[in-house]
Each structure stands twice: as C-alpha cells, then as structure tokens.
Amino acid sequence: GAVVSQHPSRVICKSGTSVKIECRSLDFQATTMFWYRQFPKQSLMLMATSNEGSKATYEQGVEKDKFLINHASLTLSTLTVTSAHPEDSSFYICSARGLHRGTNEKLFFGSGTQLSVL
C-alpha cells in the first residue's frame, strides 16, 4: 500500500521556538495533503488542505501565519509551527491523497508528530 512518511515523530521544544514537520509520500504522487491536529481523546481536526504549487486552504479558526504550510512538490509538504506555545502541544498528523487511480480515493496517513512545548 501507499506509504506516507512523517518526521519527526516526537518534538520537545521551548516556548517561542519554531518547529517544522515534514510529510512525504514515498511511493506515490500526492496532489493534496491534509494536516490534522488531535488533542488527547479527541478526534482529528482538519487544520488545512494543501495542494502542490498553490497556497494552503486553512480551516476556520486556524491561524495561517502561525501554522505555515508549504507543499513544494508532489511528494513533500511541510508544516511549520511558528513561535510555539504550550497550547500548541498536540499530536499533528498529515495525510495524502494520491494522483492516480488506486491512491486518489483514500487518505494515507503519516505516523504523526507529538509536539510538546515547554
């Protein structure tokens, strides 16, 4: 099956620093990548949708200047949490939708990044 690689798996950082999370589709081309955030015992909350070569579309209530998304190629999207604060501590998960039949109707998830801001 299609594989999505997400790094790092865990980050601990000081308040005020920026953290970059990478999401790569390893064996397929992903036209669209999605970034989710999940707090403990809660469901996935869609933060933004990114399409290769265009600006990301953010969900209501998600600050685009705080959560910078770059979808530079068909296999890579990055999420940068700028000036992170303790309330940004969460589990961040990316997912990708493929370009071709067999990968374009489902979402394939990365392994997630647990961000802890001290």
Place this chain on the structure above:
Amino acid sequence: QKEVEQNSGPLSVPEGAIASLNCTYSDRGSQSFFWYRQYSGKSPELIMFIYSNGDKEDGRFTAQLNKASQYVSLLIRDSQPSDSATYLCAVNPNNNDMRFGAGTRLTVKP
C-alpha cells in the same frame, strides 16, 4: 449538527462477540465512506471503505452503508482484544477533503 456523528462509547464487548459501530453523516451528497482504526498515540489506519449501498465484507470486518438513511456501520466479528482501539468514521463530502467523526472507543475483554 456535526457533519459526522458517532457514539463516543466506550463500547465494551467480550472476546469472540460481534462489535457494532455506527455512524451518521449530514451531507447527503457524500459518495465515499471510510472506517479507520486508531490505537492510542498512533495514526489512523484504514480498515474499510465503501461506496455503494449494502454490505461489504473483508475478513472479520463488514461495512454497511445506507445512503437513504445517511448511515454507515462497521461490524467486527469474533472480536479480539487486539481490536481494542478507537474507530473513526470518515466521510468524503466533496471528493477533496475528508471529515471525521469523534470516534468510538472499543474495548474487547478477554
């Protein structure tokens, strides 16, 4: 009304029993429906997807879809303790993004 609704549980069944997980959705135009399993601290993994009304079986899992009632369910036969997880129902309302329910926590007791 939430776009995708699930009973949060917890749902507890004995080992070997059938676990039944339910989900309703609000967008009548939705075309594809998914069930994901998520273990604590891990990412969701796809278990089943269904596009047409009726039942779809894959091993111990059966997905059921009723578009008229806007209802999709997942049955797990011969439940095992390893099936204990949170099950997320997801709906693809516009062929672009995917909307998730809050998840149902399932516990299978040995």
